Amino acid sequence: MNTSILLRRVLPALILVAIVAGGFFWFTRAKPVLVVMKSVDRGNVESTVVNTRAGTVEACQRTKLSTIMGGRIEYLGVKEGDKVKKGQLLMKLWNDDQKAQQTLAEAQRTMATQRVKEVCTTAASSRREAERQTSLKNKGFVSEAREDTAKSEADARAAACETARADVAQAAARVAVTRVEQGRMVLYAPFDGIVAKIVGELGEYSTPSPPGVPTPPAIDLIDDACLYVKAPMDEVDAPRIKAGLPVRVTLDALPKQPLAGKVRRVAPYVLAVEKQARTVDVEVDFERPAEGQLLVGYSADVEIVLGGRQNVLRVPTAALIEGSKVMILNADTGKLEERKVKAGVANWEFTEIVEGLAEGERIVTSLEREGVKVGARATAAAADEKSK
Secondary structure: OOHHHHHHHHHHHHHHHHHHHHEEEEEOOOOOOOEOEEEEEEEEEEEEEEEOOOOEEEEEEEEOOOOOOOOOEEOOOOOOEEEEEOOEEEEEEEEEHHHHHHHHHHHHHHHHHHHHHHHHHHHHHHHHHHHHHHHHHHOOOOOOHHHHHHHHHHHHHHHHHHHHHHHHHHHHHHHHHHHHHHHHHHHEEOOOEEEEEEEEOOOOOOOOOOOOOOOOOOOEEEEEEEEEEEEEEEOOOOHOOOOOOOOEEEEEOOOOEEEEHHHHHOOOOEEEEEEEEEEEEEEEEEEOOOOOOOOOOOOOEEEEEEEEEEEEEEEHHOOOOOOEEEEEEEEOEEEEEEEOOEEEEOOOOEEEEEEEEOOOOEEEEOOOOOOOOOOOEEEEOOOEOOOO
């Protein structure tokens, strides 16, 4: 059998095998991955840091009041939610025994005062008598011994007068002591504010908080006229945070109303609240609080602006790979490729691109999609996302 006859018989079979193999490859090959692309544009990029855990809206003044001594609640002049003024009587415990002691002390003071009038009047009379005896002795009408007796009597009466005056001062001090004792049984508002919590009802026994024992306070008073945010920041970010830096505050209760603020204070120490979680507390003042909308205890997130760049090339931060690479779609091969870039100022939303990309180039932003990897065949979504 010659070669030409062999080729005529084998060639159709080879062609059929090639067609089958090609069809199998065509229908079984991986389909292109659909990716979302975004054009590199220009805009502003701020360098910011955010809190590691939720912050809290705090009151500039908040006090948890308890009486110094325990006793039965005799007067309760407020209820939870009431607004009070500085110096207003909030609560008083039964203290009739102390009032009786005060009445007794005041009576003793009155008696001591009357005693002063009696003794000091006698002392003045004795002094005048001594002066008369001195005059008579100088004229030779009385003896020197008589003069000495009159002077001694005057001195004794004068001493008795001073003792009586001291008794009045002592009685007045005793009255002051009884008033101080009564002050241990009452609570006055130390500032204008709102009563947040009351522990105890009229007629119940109120117990003060002894040292080391976490007893609930009788009255929790909040000054809602001055509020701020206290938030924990990662210790790594703490050296870059300074008082006066601008802040954006976002509240869970008011998600669409970010509030402007400024850093008031950075704590001079690090807290180790959880294992391997060390933070520094930062206090933020509101520039213009949402009056009537803020409540003490609201959870809050703070974004501290450390600096920024204007009108620079930027890409979404989520589109960066390991902080120094982006993924692009090669138009010629239809495959995904990585490209190295040099990043500048960054935040959670945008990152400045210093080198590696040009304005208008498109990068892949859907890195989380299955199949998006270097070398994979891909096709871009129909429309390019626009930056906000």
